Structures are given as C-alpha cells and as structure tokens.
Amino acid sequence: MPSVYIEIVKECPVTGARAGILHTPRGGFPTPLFMPVGTRAAVKTLSPEELKEAGAEVILANTYHLFLRPGEGTVENAGGLHRFMNWDRGILTDSGGFQVFSLGALRKITEEGVAFRSHIDGSRQALTPEGATKIQEALGADIIMAFDECIPYPADYAYALSSTERTGRWALRCVKAKTRGDQALFAIVQGGVYNDLRRMSAEYMAALDLPGYGIGGLSVGEPKGVMYEMLGAVTGCLPKEKPRYLMGVGTPDCLVEGVALGVDMFDCVFPTRVARNGTAMTYRGRLPLRNACYAEDFLPIEEGCGCYACRSYSRAYIRHLLKTGEIFALRLLSLHNLYFIARFMRDVRSAIIKGDFPNFRKNFLENWQY
C-alpha cells in the first residue's frame, strides 16, 4: 500500500463524481477536497489553528518559492515543512514547474530542465526533474509533484505535443530520482487543449502506476467549456482507484464541474486572494465589503455561517477595518472564505453520498452568480 491512497466511498450513478477518503500518513481526509495555498509555508494571514477551524485538511506549499527563500536546507534543518510551519495535517508541494514557466523571458527550457533567473534577486538558478524531486524530499511534504511544463494558452499542436512528451520523460526521471518511501509522488497530466494529447498524457502517466495524478495546464486562459472537455478526456483515461487532483482551480462553479468530471482534489489561491481584496464568498455570490452599502450593515458576512468572523463581527466592522487598512480584516475574510469553501465541499460530498449530486449541481449552478 502506498503512503497515500484514496478509498472511494460512493460514486454518483449519473456523473463522474466520487466521494472518498484520501488516506495519508497524517490521517484520512474526506474527498472531494479543497486545499488552501500556503505558498511560502504560510497560508496568507492565517495561523494553523485558524486553518483547522476553517476545515482545512491538506495545504499546498510551493517548491519554487521555498527553494529560493529560505532554501530547502533550512526547512530540512528545521525538521521539515510540517514542523517548520507547525502544521500536523497533510501538505502537498508542487514541483515548481508552474512558477518557473510563469517567469516568461526569465527562463529557458531544455530537455535537461529549466534555467531561470530568480524573481527576487535575478540570480541564475535551475530546476530539473531530479532537482525538484530532491528539493521536495528535503521539504518533506506528504505528497510531492513531478516536475512538468505548464503549456501556455494558446499553444500550437506541435509545441503542445513535444512539451507533453517531454513532461512524460521528466515524470519518469522524477520517479527514478525519488528516494524517500514516506512521500507519495503524483505525476501531472498535460496536453494543452488537445483532446488526443490529454488522453496520451493521461495514459502515459497512468502506466507509471503512481499513487495519484495531477491535472495541470488548465484554467490558464482557455474557455471553461474547453477546460471541462479536457478534464473529461483525462479522467476517462486515469485509473479509477487513484486520486485525481485538478491544479489551480477553486471557484465554486469550477469545483462542482470538476467533481462532476471525476476530480477528487483541488487547490487555488482564489479564496484567500479575493479575501485580501475585501471580497467575501457566500452561497449567494460575492460580497464586496468595501462598498458603501455595508457601512451600517450590522449583519454577519453570511447569516447561518458558523465561522469565527460571522460569529463575532458585522459587515460594518469588517468594512471599517478594510477602509482603514487594518490587517485584521484580511484575516477575517481569509478565514471566512476558506471556511465557506470547506463547507461547500462538505455539501458537495454529502450530496454525492446521498445520491443527490446531479440535483445539487443543477440547483447550485442555476443560483450561483459571480
């Protein structure tokens, strides 16, 4: 048995939705699962205790950022990421691929890997499949990701083909480079927006027989319909008994549709980023709390929400904090938004278990305004 595996509890008879438990060395976590992002070994503004209160089970940290600062050696010397950041539940580290490719003109891709300049000090750096694996072993997350290239949108077929094949070869090199037995390595399916390349990549990765699979290179600018088509193609080719993780997706409509297409895990900065812009997420849509209409609104962000922010503070108070630049506002909104997403995922899961997911999905998408 690998250190991380999924137990499927219930499948939707109509859609591809599944409810399960992601088993990890840090415990079993219900799926579908949303993972908050703690890029630099901290989910912005929040403490680990607050993340737990918000229902977070697995959080994501970024290899690229931690490699540059403080360096994986420091994290390793601290006793690993869990101890460094005081988080005893699950951690997943991405491979750094996505961040490195986002550097644009600052990076150069070869078969060996990617040479780039640090966005912090311009220093010359490199990441390879072997290097990214070694860094992630030093960081010590429970789930680590294979080094991949996130194909930009749009990209022509020839480029997408050669990049997808290279990502496949890189995944194999990550498998060979891996030495720790207590971490699960997930490969990342690429293929751009080409149905056949997505299937080719999924089949190639499936053949590596890894404990789980990421689906990358989506939500990078393509229309949502294209994303859903690609997702369907990929999950159709991935083994049913392994977890599927759609990377970088986190708006409620995409979460529901991703689940319907068989996805088990998601991560996204969306809930915490919009929080820091002053926006609360609710079942009725978004609440831009800086707006003047909330100046004397003494209701909680969302009536019926059990989060600390909603139990203790009014929209008027949070608006006041936002308008005066008080950091506490960002904490309250980050906490609320993560609590909202966790609650939403629990609702999705319980709809699947009750056999009511198709209805839930329909009702939600009809009423969701964003």
Next chain:
Amino acid sequence: MPSVYIEIVKECPVTGARAGILHTPRGGFPTPLFMPVGTRAAVKTLSPEELKEAGAEVILANTYHLFLRPGEGTVENAGGLHRFMNWDRGILTDSGGFQVFSLGALRKITEEGVAFRSHIDGSRQALTPEGATKIQEALGADIIMAFDECIPYPADYAYALSSTERTGRWALRCVKAKTRGDQALFAIVQGGVYNDLRRMSAEYMAALDLPGYGIGGLSVGEPKGVMYEMLGAVTGCLPKEKPRYLMGVGTPDCLVEGVALGVDMFDCVFPTRVARNGTAMTYRGRLPLRNACYAEDFLPIEEGCGCYACRSYSRAYIRHLLKTGEIFALRLLSLHNLYFIARFMRDVRSAIIKGDFPNFRKNFLENWQY
C-alpha cells in the same frame, strides 16, 4: 462610588510604586497596567482572543480616528465600541487632543477648541471639549479622557502657562458636558516641562475630584530625566486614592521608572509598532529578527516564554515570514511583544507586593539594553 476606581493593595515603602486593582464595569484589572493601543477599534493584526491570551485587560482606542472613520454614529448604532470590536474587557478612549495637535499646520487652536483638516480627505473638522465628550459617549468606552492640548517640546514658559490654563478650563467644560453615568472621565495633567506648571495643573485637576487622572505631554522629545522629574512633581500633587495614567509611554525602562514614581496605568504603540518592524522584545533586550544570524536559529523568540509564538515557532521561521512579507509574522511578533509587556507588568506588580520592588528595579535597569 464612581464606575471606575482603584483599590491600592500594596505600596512600596521606598519608592512611590503601588500595586492595586483598577475596578471597572468590565471587571477588576491588576495595576500597574499596560494598555495595548487599538487606534481604529482593532489592535493591529490581532484578534480579541489573542489579546486576552497576551494578557491584555484594558485597551485604548482613539477618538480622533474613530470620529473620522467610521464615525461615532456608526459605532453607536453597532451597540458601542465593545460590541463593534467584540471586546468585553475594559476600553479607554483618548480625547483626540494628542492626534489633533499632531496635525501641525493643519489645525488652529482657539479657546473654543480646535479646527482642523482631516488627514484623510482634507475636510474641515472641529473638536471641542463638549464635542470630544459627546463623541466618547457615543463610542461608549469605560474610561473617557478630557480634551486637552499636548504642549510640544520645546515650548516657552508663557505658552506652556497659557496652554495649561486653557486645558484646565477645557477639562471643566468636559465635566459639565458629560451626561452618561456609566463612564469614568479622567482629566489630563499638562504643564510642559515646567515643574511649577505641572504642579499647578495637577492641583487644578485634582480639585475637579474626578475618578482618575492622565498625565499627558511627556515622552514628546524631552530627555528622560526631565520626564521623570515632571512625573514626580505631578504624582506628588495627585490624590493617592485615584488611578494615575501616564499617556503614550511603553518602553520597559520607562514603565519601571513610571511605576517607581507612582503611575498605575500606561499605554503605548511601542510593542506593536516594533513588532511590525520585525523586532521582538525580550528580557535581554530586543531581537531584530530580520537579521541573517537568525536564518537557521531554531530556538523560540525567548526561551521560557509561554506565548503562542514561542510555543509554536522558531526564530528562523519568523525571520522567513518577515523576509517574504508574510503578515503572519507581524501577528506572531505583536502577540509576543504584548505578552512580554503584560508578563513584565505582572513581574513588576509581584515585586511590589513582595516588598522587593527597589531591588527588581535596580536589577532590571542594570541589565536592560536597548
């Protein structure tokens, strides 16, 4: 019995230090007491629960800031400051005098009060003794302060005399304007750096027979020796059975010396402001955690400290958060510094009660480096 009064538990036989209990409608709080500053109805970066964990009993909020944003009417409509900000212990509001006078060229003082332009939008505003009292009644703190002029340093004798006399007349107008019986009004002793004016002001205010007295206009640039001389002159003239509150002072050496001169209450942004600059306060002096020497220092901020930051995180982790701009670092340092100051005040108090304050003071001042 007024709504706020002090019960003196023990007096130092050598110095003027006193240990007591400040009784308020929100409970009794041990003195000497340090009050964290929550300028805009929030102690920067922290939640009320964290403030309690840090040992905060009474916090300060600013009339000037809350008058401009969100406006005292909004706070009143919210049910008052305690409810607005979810704080059920003591609150003291200053009168706005200090902030208005800090505006320099933007304000004009007359016998009536102060006309000024808002630092936010340049709008024309005014504060008078009656206005400041009315605003503080709307805000609803447990202790409110009389409107005063903070005399700049240096200021000549003639100016200091006329300003101190006017502050006296203003205090009387505040007494007359006050309507709520559940709030305690403290007057503020001024007098610049002139011994006789300080005594004159203290005697004038003492004659008003208020439940407590602020000592203002100190720590505004004058040498510490001058501040201590003024303090001694003032506390010698104030009634022993009333609380004395030294405004805007909060470095540990000044706290100890203030206590030795008979002060019961202090407030200062110092602990939270230096926290946001990356500096931790400890019994051995300050720790500038951004420094490279902490990069692989896996000790807590201060060994033996029981605060959440010290129980859970290393200097290396906090330094990493500071270097990468993570807000969580500011929370951890703010919490630690307030915890440190509260612990320090408890140590001062217990030295007074044990009859050991002169020794405590000597040892502390000999070892304190800043």
